Each structure stands twice: as C-alpha cells, then as structure tokens.
Amino acid sequence: MAASSTVSGTDRAFFGHPRGLATLFFTEMWERFSYYGMRALLILYMTRATVDANPGLGFDIGTASAIYGLYTSLVYLATIAGGWIADNIWGQRRAIFVGGSVIAAGHFSMAVPATPMFFLGLALIVVGTGLLKPNVSTIVGDLYPDGGARRDAGFSIFYMGINLGAFTGPLLCGLFGENYNWHLGFSLAGFGMVLGLIQYRLGEKHFGTIGLYSGGDDAATVAGRARVMYAVTAALAALVLIAAWLISAGTWTPDLQAIGTNLGYSIIALAILYFAFLLTAGGHTTLEKKRLVVIFWLFILAALFWSGFEQAGSSLNIFAEQLTDRVVFGWEAPASWLQSVNALFIILFAPVFGWFWTWLAQRNANPSIAMKFALGLLGLAAGFFVLSWGAANATEANKAAPTWLIVTYFLHTVGELCLSPVGLSSITKLAPRNRLGQMMGVWFVAAALGNLFAGLVAGRLESLEPASLFGQVAMIIGGAGLVAMLMSPAVRRLTGDVK
Secondary structure (H helix, E strand, O other), X not given: OHHHHHHHHHOOOEOOEOHHHHHHHHHHHHHHHHHHHHHHHHHHHHHOOOOOOOOOOOOOHHHHHHHHHHHHHHHHHHHHHHHHHXXXXXXXXXXXXXXXXXXXXXXXXXXXXXXXXXXXXXXXHHHHHHHXXXXXXXXXXXXXXXXXXXXXXXXXXXXXXXXXXXXXXHHHHHHHHHHOOHHHHHHHHHHHHHHHHHHHHXXXXXXXXXXXXXXXXXXXXXXXXXXXXXXXXXXXXXXXXXXXXXXXXXXXXXXXXXXXXXXXXXXHHHHHHHXXXXXXXXXXXXXXXXXXXXXXXXXXXXXXXXXHHHHHHXXXXXXXXXXXXXXXXXXEOOHHHHXXXXXXXXXXXXXXXXXXXXXXXHOOOOOOHHHHXXXXXXXXXXXXXXXXXXXOOOOOOOOEOHHHHHHHHHHHHHHHHHHHHHHHXXXXXXXXXXXXXXHHHHHHXXXXXXXXXXXXXXXXXXXXXXXXXXXXXXXXXXXXXXXXXXXXXHHHHHOOOOO
C-alpha cells in the first residue's frame, strides 16, 4: 500500500487535503443532488392526479407513502450488501462507479412516462445507492491513514459536499419537474449523477491504490463469491419480475402498507434476536456487553428519530404542496423547494454546533452520548409541535405561511445536529473491535427502520387531519425524548470511559 500512503500522507493540493478528497466531494455532491432532487418530487408525483396538466400516477396518500417508506428504507438496507461486495469482491472504487452508473440508469428509467419504468427506476436507485454510498465514505477515511484532526477536517469538508447536493437538488429538479414535467426533473437528477461519474473517473488517479480490492484472498475465492453474488442478484431480479407480472395481470394486488408494517416488525424482531445472541453467546466481556446494551438503546432512539425526521419527504412535503402558501410576487414556488431548507440549515449551523460541543468539552460540560440523543428527539418533537400549531387552521382557502415549515425544519436540524453526527462516532467507540463492521450495519438498519415507519406514518394523512397527525408524532417523539433524558445517567454509566 505504499502508493496510497504517499498519496494520502503528502498530497495537500486541495486546500491542505489530498486531491482525492475533491474527487469524492463532487462525487457525493452529485449523488446527493440526484437522490434528494428525485426524492423531493417522489411523493408529489405519485399523488398528483392523472388528469392534471402535469399528470402524476394518481395514487392515494396511503399507497404513495407506503411506497415512499419502502423505497427509502431499502436504500439504507442495501448499503449493508454494498459494503460487503466492496470488501469481499470488487473493492470500493469499482463499487462506487458501478453504483453511480446504476443510479443514473434508475433516474433515466423514471424519465420514461410509464408506470413500470417508474418502479424499475426506484429498484435501480436502491441497488446503485447501496453500492455507492457506504464506499465513498470508506475511501475518504483511507485518504488519512494517520487519522487525527486532519481526518476529522476532511470529513467535515466531505459533509459539506453532501449538503450542497441536498440543497441544490430539490431546487433544480423541483423547478423543472414540478412546474413543467415530472420526467424532466427525473432526467435532471440522472444528468447530475452522470456529471458525478465523469469527474470521478477523471480524478480517480489521485487515489493511488486506495479503494482497490485488498482482501488478501486468491482470485479463485473472489471469483466464487462473485458467482454467488450474481446468482443471488439474478434470483432477486426474477422474483421482482414475477411479482410485477402478477400485479400487471391482476392476479395479485399487494397491500403495500401491510407489507411495510410486517417488514418493520420483522426488522425489529431480528434486531432483538441479534442483540440477545451477542449478549448471551457472543463471547464478550462484561464491559463489552454493557456497551452493546447502550448500542441497542441508541438503535431504538435513532429509529424513532428517523421515523419523524424522514417525514420531510412525505407528510411534510404533502403539507407544503396542499396547505402552504408559496406565492411570491404572484408566482407560486414549487413545494419541493422547501426540501432544501434542512440542507441550508446544516451548512449554516454544523460548524456552530461543532464549536459549541468543543467549547463545552473544554469546560467538562459536554453532554453524554445518551443525552445528545435525548436532545435530538426533543428538538424533533418541538418541530412537530410547531407544525401542528401552524396546521391547525390551515385550509386550501386559507393556507399556512411557509414560515411554519421553515421553523419546523430549523428545529429538526437542531435535533439532527445533536443526534446524527454523534451516532456513527459513538458506534465506533462503543462497538467491540471484532463487531465494528456489524455495528455500523446496525446504524444503517436503524435509519432503514426509521425511513420505513416515516412512510407508514405519513400514510395516516389519508384519515387524519395534518394538525392531529403532527401533534401525535410530536407527543410520541417528545415522550421518547423525555424517557431518554431520564435514562441518560444510567446509560452513561454503562459506557464506561467512552465519552
């Protein structure tokens, strides 16, 4: 690995950082541009009437929200498989390029105005994101073999790329998709990913040997794994095609909300069984078991957080379209534009929170991991309380001001900055050394579970007034935040010397 060490150790051409960081910055920026640009349109397109001037699919809110929840949850679940493929077969660099290509193909599939192509596009984006997303971050870390503050600074720059893409994607894709033609917006997301792939290929030379397969196994072993992967992929594709044929023939009409609910309960059951196995037969020390209990507790809190936070693209997006006054100087702005507010707040306030936690730590007043999770939940709940208040008197004739959603997104961002950056960091500190990869997967499973339930909860807009739904979410999340706050001293003791 001499080449990679030389590249990462002495190359400071990108504002004092390796040139490879610039390549990964723009790769992730364009991928997030495409992901959030399409996501901002997704539920609006599914619920728009088929007879509209810019026709959608005409799905009811319950069905559309279930599809949204299943899609976003599968994106996170797929990252586990994507990480395994990179580690055991392809290496991170090939996984990123293949993943980006599949994502672009997915967006261009959705650009075709046909329902089967829409679902094909969603499936391709799930697969592609699963390959790309975890492996970009892995290479960023490998650019800094010595770790330390320079690596932290590199990840901070990289994180800005994520949010720059998340900010611009809804603005551009939303403008063209919502105001002119949905499929034009989906196409724009695809072109964004293509731009990311082009600059990735041009800048790949700056990685040295970083990201190439280095598992140490012989070619025959790797080839055997590849054959198994291709066989499993083909089997899954066949099942999807059979299901699609049965649905199109009218033989099977799936209850998507029931499928989503059962999938969620299955994930919860598997998580409980997995942690029970680790605690009873995992061969861990007493301290490691205590920390595994903490990780399970954080898993529950994170899933609850994401189940509220990720309603930004579903219930909050529908509220923005149907009950929010977006007219500015006689022109109605796209509802999807409000999806950029969270990313803008992240860009503005992430450095402030980073400084604030450091300032508290210098005074021995930095909240514990568990307390930060509690604060994150309370910030999220506060946002839903605000939106419930704003929605109470909102009607199609008397719409709510956009400031209600902007304040809500600000409070949600405060909650995210308390919980999300702490999450992965805490997992790396608490996990047993021989379980680190598995525990990182647990974090993605929590995000998947939260996204799934976010879609299912949003589907209740079918039968509940927005004020009632947002109020109920606020009560549940707020109650969980209070419990987490009360439990934080006990949880802190279980972590040992981890801070």
